[in-house]
Amino acid sequence: MSSPLALQAIGVIRTARTHWEKTPVQSSLNPDEPGQLHVYEPFVPGLAGIEDFDNLWLLCWLGDGNWSPTEPPPMTQVPFLLQREQRSVGIFATRGPRRVNPIGLSLVRLDTVEGGVITFRGVDMVDGTLVIDIKPYVTRFDRPGDEPRCGWFDGVDLPAAATPDDLAH
Amino acid sequence: MSSPLALQAIGVIRTARTHWEKTPVQSSLNPDEPGQLHVYEPFVPGLAGIEDFDNLWLLCWLGDGNWSPTEPPPMTQVPFLLQREQRSVGIFATRGPRRVNPIGLSLVRLDTVEGGVITFRGVDMVDGTLVIDIKPYVTRFDRPGDEPRCGWFDGVDLPAAATPDDLAH
Numbered sequence: 001m002s003s004p005l006a007l008q009a010i011g012v013i014r015t016a017r018t019h020w021e022k023t024p025v026q027s028s029l030n031p032d033e034p035g036q037l038h039v040y041e042p043f044v045p046g047l048a049g050i051e052d053f054d055n056l057w058l059l060c061w062l063g064d065g066n067w068s069p070t071e072p073p074p075m076t077q078v079p080f081l082l083q084r085e086q087r088s089v090g091i092f093a094t095r096g097p098r099r100v101n102p103i104g105l106s107l108v109r110l111d112t113v114e115g116g117v118i119t120f121r122g123v124d125m126v127d128g129t130l131v132i133d134i135k136p137y138v139t140r141f142d143r144p145g146d147e148p149r150c151g152w153f154d155g156v157d158l159p160a161a162a163t164p165d166d167l168a169h
Numbered sequence: 170m171s172s173p174l175a176l177q178a179i180g181v182i183r184t185a186r187t188h189w190e191k192t193p194v195q196s197s198l199n200p201d202e203p204g205q206l207h208v209y210e211p212f213v214p215g216l217a218g219i220e221d222f223d224n225l226w227l228l229c230w231l232g233d234g235n236w237s238p239t240e241p242p243p244m245t246q247v248p249f250l251l252q253r254e255q256r257s258v259g260i261f262a263t264r265g266p267r268r269v270n271p272i273g274l275s276l277v278r279l280d281t282v283e284g285g286v287i288t289f290r291g292v293d294m295v296d297g298t299l300v301i302d303i304k305p306y307v308t309r310f311d312r313p314g315d316e317p318r319c320g321w322f323d324g325v326d327l328p329a330a331a332t333p334d335d336l337a338h
Contacts, residue, residue, distance in 0.1 A: 005175060005176040005177065005178065005230060005232070005299075005301070006174060006176070006238040007174035007175070007176065007238065007270045008174065008238055008269065009174065010269050010270070026309075026310050027310070028309055028310045028311075029309075031314075042241065042244075043241070043244065043261075043269060045244035045259060046244040046259040046260040046261045046269070047259050047262070048244075048245055048258055048259030048262065049258035049259050049320055049321060050259060050261055050262040050320070052262075052318060052320035052321065053262065053317070053318060053319060053320040054313065054315075054317035054318045054319075055317045059228075059270075059272060059274075061174060063174070069175040069176065069177055072211065072212070075211075075212060075213075075214035075215035075217075076214060076215070076217055088217075089217055089218035090214060090215040090217030090218050090219060091215040092212075092215045092216050092219055092302075092303040092304070092305075093218035093219045093221075093222065093305055094305070095305070095307065095310065099302060100177065100179050100212060100215070100301075100302070101176045101177065101179070101228075101302050103228060103272075103302055105226065105228075105304055107310065107311055107313065109313070130174075132269075132270045132272070133261075133268060133269070133270050133272055135261070135264055135274055136261075136262055136263070136319065136320055136322070137313065137317060137319065138319050138322045139316070139317065139319055140195075140197055140198075140319070141195050141197045141276065142197075142276055142311070143312060144224050144276065144278070144306065145200075146223075147308070148222070148223035148224045148306060148308065149221060149222060150222060150223075150305065150306065150307045150308055150309070151218055151219070151221035151222040151305055152218060152221065153305070153307045158309055
């Protein structure tokens with residue numbers, strides 16, 4: 001814990017998904033499936049007021065046993081959504097999990113908050129995923145004023161509930 | 170670097186702002202001011218394709234000399250935008266910088282990418298802020314389908330370019 005850029009988990013995700021290959025790649029593509037975030041006890045008072053928001057950003061830690069802070073992943077990769085075309089793009093032009101810092105950004109819909117348990121909809125996380133931050137979705141901050149260009153995403157199908165396995169074939 | 174949740178910076182922000190007290194609190198409240206992100210050399214190939222997006226999420230490291238991973242901040246705080254009311258809310262219902270993990274999420278507008286230098290608009294960072302991730306804004310992933318409730322933000326003024334100093338008086 002001597003690094004100035006060290007994190008701690010604030011909670012853990014509980015979902016019905018146990019394999020990332022069979023987990024939808026984005027919350028918005030799987031908006032109805034429920035999951036839970038169990039916030040660790042010391043941080044539960046930090047949830048005060050969160051029940052008045054319809055949507056939350058969950059920042060999740062996507063590092064696994066293969067990830068090392070000193071060995072960055074390839075800087076260009078074929079995203080799950082471009083598997084069929086086998087087209088590579090820079091990792092900072094993707095939302096994939098293999099990043100220099102393996103942080104995922106998921107927009108979920110808040111259902112209930114009971115004690116330290118947040119029930120939400122929009123599962124794109126495997127069971128056991130660690131959460132490092134929760135932020136409220138604020139329309140004034142988080143919505144561009146126009147219809148922005150979204151790069152290669154504008155040219156691909158985004159099939160409902162697509163998983164990496166679905167997209168590989 | 171032995172912690173499994175250790176990060177490394179991928180670049181550094183250059184802006185005309187040198188004091189956080191005099192820096193706008195959100196990008197969207199200061200949409201025209203330009204800034205630059207200088208991406209460190211090993212990560213520059215990861216920018217391939219990013220020029221086709223109008224908006225980017227910048228995940229910034231907001232920890233300073235006062236921050237320690239083992240001493241969390243108070244779980245309820247008075248946000249800058251509620252200074253006049255002196256109203257406290259849980260930190261996970263705010264977008265403020267004093268978080269368990271001091272990560273900021275800023276939506277900026279991409280102007281140009283030249284080599285490893287991204288010029289953007291929407292400054293809410295002081296000069297020298299470290300960046301830990303860049304993600305493309307993808308409307309299909311990042312925009313709720315309706316007009317969501319945004320908690321206490323729905324009841325406060327969000328003055329253009331407001332800084333903590335402005336909001337304290």
